[in-house]
Amino acid sequence: MKTPELKTGRFIPEDGLRVTVQVPETHVQRIVDAVLAVSTLKYGDYDRVTFQTSAGTQSFRSLGSGRNAATEAAVEVPCVELSFFLGREDAGAAQVLESVYASHPYEEPVIYVAPSLRTLHIRGMDEDNPNRFWNSAPEDWVPDAHR
Structure with a gap:
């Protein structure tokens, strides 16, 4: 699929x-730490930008051709999805993915890599917008450092 050409003065x-990596929640931080050892996960004026979903259920059945014995039925494991963006300036994708493999508890981690387009704000623009969190009373989700 061809990415649309987005020409605008509002973002780059x-x-x-x-x-996107499916992983048991108890192992998320280990993977994030491994990725951050090779990439800053920079996103505009921020770094270490990741997203984690709430827990869902991953299911699979071992075919017995790998390290684990074959299973008769599918098994279920509570997992979250951890996702992040690798821009052109970030460490090589292969190096980042190798760090995920090295820190993931599975033999065959479920990892999706998709071409993507992100938008980065133009610094200093729209700072008086009443919808920006700093232009109103702080909500609970606003970090203390930004109040």
């Missing part, structure tokens, strides 16, 4: 990769 489009 940048192509890269969106990486």
